[in-house]
Every structure is written in C-alpha cells, then in structure tokens.
Amino acid sequence: MDKHLAGGRGGGGSRGGGRKSGFYRGGSSNSVPSSSAPPWRHRRSDHTEPVTGSQAISDPSPSIPEQDTKSEHGFIAPVLIGTCPDMCPEKERAQRERLRDLSVFERLNGNLGRTSPSLAVKKFCRTMSTLHMQTSDIRPPSVLQNTLKYLLGLLESTSHPFDVVHDFIFDRTRSIRQDLTMQQIINEQAIDMYEEIVKFHITSHCKLARYSGKSDESSLYYLNMEQLMKCLLSLFDMYDTARRSKGVIKNEAEFRSYYVLLHLGCKIPTMGNSLSLWFCRIPFSILQSEEMCLARTLLRYYRMGDYKQFFSTTATGASHLQSVHKH
Template sequence: FCRTISSTSVQASDIRPLPVLRETMDYLLHLLDSSEHQFEIVHDFIFDRTRSVRQDLSIQNIVNAQAIQIYEDVIKFHILSHQKLSRSSQDSDASSLCYLNMEQLMKCLLSLFDMYDVIHKNNSQSSKETEYYSFYVLLHLGCKIPKMVDSLSLWYGHLSASIIQSKEMVFARSILRFYHLGNFKRFFCAIAAEGTDLQLRLLEPFLNEARVRALMYFNHSGYKLQHHPLTHLSEILMIEELDLETLCRLCGLEISNNEDTKAFAPKQASFCVPASIPQINGIYISRENQR
C-alpha cells in the first residue's frame, strides 16, 4: 500500500478492476464496526487501504456511477472517523490522526466534485450530490481545518441553482449563517431538527467550539447582577448541565450556586477561550433527544 501513481514498476496485473475495488470497499466499511481493536488501529488499517483504492481508480481514470459511489463511501469513512477520533483527540497521536483524516476528507471531497462535473456532462448525477456538497460548506465551521481552495462565495458561483436550493445546502448555509450571527438557539435547534446523520456526525466535533463562542457572547452581555442560569443555557446549547459547567470552568468562568441553581455572572474578566476544547462524549445530537 506504499505504491505511488508515478511508480514505473506497476504492472497491469497489480491494478484491481472496478468490481474488486467495490468488494474491497464493502469489506473495509464492514471493519468500521469492529470492536476487536481500538478505533485508532482500525482507522489506520482502513485509511491506508482506501487511499490504495483511490489510487487504482485514478490510474484507470474511471469516472462513473460506481466509482463515485466508492468515493462517497470513502468520504463517509472519513466523516465517521472525524467524529470518533475527535472524542479522543486529547491524545497527541489521535490529534495527528484527526488532522490527517481531515486533510484526506477535503481531498476526497474536491476529487468527488470533479467527478460530479464529469457525469453532469452526460446528463447524469448522483442521488447523494447535494448532501456531499453540503459537507464542504459545513467544514467551514471549524477553525482547525486545512485551507480551502476558494472562498465560499466564489465556490457557490460554480454550483447549479438546483444544488444551491436543495434542502441539504439550505441547511448547511443556514447553520453557517446562524453561527456567524451568534444565533446559537437557532443554530442548535436547526442541527437537531434538520441535519442528516452524516451532517450531524461531521458537525459534532465543532459543537463545543460553538458553545465556547456562545459563552463568550453571554459573558459579554447583560448586567453583572443578571446571572445566566446553567439550566437555561444547557437547553439553548443542547448539552448536559454538568458538561456545560465543566466547559464554563474551562473558560475561566466562576459558577455561583444559589438555592440549587447554578449560574454565572456576566462581565467576568477571567473569561478566556481555551487553547484546547475537549470533545465531551454524549454531545452528539440525535432526533430522539428532541422527541
């Protein structure tokens, strides 16, 4: 799996045909549910082999519905890894894996978009196109992601109106807008109510970044005597109250306890954005939590 595309020693017999690549991808996705080894080990194994699958597709210059489905599955693997690795990112090895995984996710998305452009010329399209385009938009929420190729406004100009107006893209653009406007109630409500499973998994590692940003806004607003109850904030930010308290203390906020109600006073000069924001287990927002 160290073979490079430029290698002169590659024989035709070394290249796997499309049906074999499809079977390989199915096998690798099946391994994602393995509990025999730690996820980091499973991730490394699948990571190397999905790169090899993509190499074989590139060498053969295969661009069709089956090849696109394989790329979509590779991206699905990277999104699931993005979620799971972020939960253990306090470990330095896991942090490096997170970065490499994100880097490959971006490369796969851009390659997939090129493949979409090719099949569009034949009046064909993938049923998952709009969702996968939305992933690129949602990745702009993160502050530690690889540098994007173009600004979003320029990138939108290359997309058709049907893609821009799709529910997946409307959702992604709304989430980005709510975040930048500081409308965190609508931000979290929209995520819980409208996001697809993969969109939610992609967003999960960014949610605590959004919560810290919200706490900064709450701390800078209001009067010193008008405390912010954690019970109320936990409902807005969709996080367990104990986890929110941990996040507040990590940001340097002093929590008061009055008649069994925990709250913090605004205008605390001790507030700071943590250099490392932990990914708390259980912050994944599912529709079941909203019923």
C-alpha cells in the first residue's frame, strides 16, 4: 500500500462499524500520482522490489510470498493472517519492559519498566524479516480497529502537550498500517482505518502549523505532512482496487478533495504527475461530486488571488476538515 517511509520514531480503533468484505489483490493503479517512474502497485514500496525470504522489508509495504489462495467469494485471501489478540504482542511487551522502552502513555502507574495489555501499543518497526515473521506478532483487522479507536481517543488528552500526543499516535498508526500491509488486506475495514488515520494527520497538520517557526515542532509538521500524503495515496490505491468489484466507495469524493486542498499554499512532497493530469485520471462521478467541485473552486480562487471569494466560499461550503487548510 504505502511507499517507503522515514525511519521510525521512538515516541512513539477507528469506527467500529466497518463491515468485513472480501480481500482484494489488484494490479497497478493509474488514477493517482506517483513519486517515481514505475506505476503504483499494491502492497509494495514504490522504490523497492518484492522481498522474500530473510531480506529486510520496510513499512508499510512489505511483500509477502505469492502463496495466496482463493476465498469462497472468488477474491484472493492473504496467506498471512494475524492472531495477536492485544494492541501489542506479548513478546514485544516483555522486551520493552526489560529495556524500559515505554512511552508515557504505556507506563503502568507511571513505572518506566511496567506496562499492561490495555496500555502497550505495538511500535512501528523500520525493518523486519519475513523469514522470522509469526502470526502471533501481527494483529488481525478487528484488533487493529480497536487499537486505532484507542489511539484516536488520546487526541482529547490534556495531560501532555500536543506534540507528545502526536508523536505517540504518529508512530503507532504507522504500525497499524504496517500490520494491514503484512496481511495484504484491502477491504472496507482497511479503508475505514486509513480514512481515520488521514483525518488524524489533517487535524495534526493544522495544530502543528502553529509551531512551524520552532525547529523541533517544524520537523514534526513536515513529517506529518509526508505521512498524510502517503496515507492519501495508499487510500486512493485502495479505492481503485475496491471500485473494480463494488463501484464507488462512499467517502472517496471527500478524501480525494483533501488531496486537492493540500495544494493551497502547502509545501507538499512532490508526487510526480501534475494536479491537472491527476484530475484527468479520477472517475468522472468523483470529479463532479460536491466535495470535489468545492475543492477545485477554492483552489481556483486561491491561485487567482481572489481571497474575498476564497474565504466566502470556505465559510459557506467547507466542512471542518476541509476548512483546516485555509490557514
């Protein structure tokens, strides 16, 4: 799904109503911009070749050996299905207790060397080996959903500065994406989780912008932007795959409009194709949606320098998540 990511950071549920559907394994997608010459492919980093055996793999796009089997509905089911029942595998919890490697949110009664299954959340791992991968180290979709719901609940925390909260959620949501990728899951649950993670990065984008003048907080701002873009592109790839079997996904227009709004003065990472070419490649129904029409109108006013119309349109037509980009 995702591209190559920067190295993991040490600080480091979603909507529970997502229905389970068949797993998908599609070909490359031509409807989203890419950061490199080869077309986008599912469950593979844009900058790496497939990895098997004991080679190291990088989140969140490790490749799994091609041993998939057909499900009863004709879709291809993943060979690797996680069995970990907790937010963090027991083996990792024990190791991190020994190393006293626990976030402030994971410490039992504030003890740096003690945690519990209800507090510890699996960390993002920069590299791992497929040779030694065990199903007990991977969380299934239901556990990942509950984990995401728990993490996003921490956004309301007032006990710690936002950058501390963001650092923890930033790392642990990358781990969620990694577990989804390891299992090669593209279904409604996975799409739902990616949408929630995108919303987290959008909210963080707005809050971290207030600190963009300070070096430490500024780096968090750009790291957050990088992951926001990668999450969006992975989400678009999942939309394209799902559409081949069931048509338009209910939130697709909304989340594609966010990609357009990111061009309102933001220094976003270069993603290859121009925005005009990207418009040509998305479905016509999405292009004509209310959300996309609003986003394109705002972008046009912004580029024309017609800020009176820009802010007037924003005030009357934009949702909360769309309006965070107007700063």
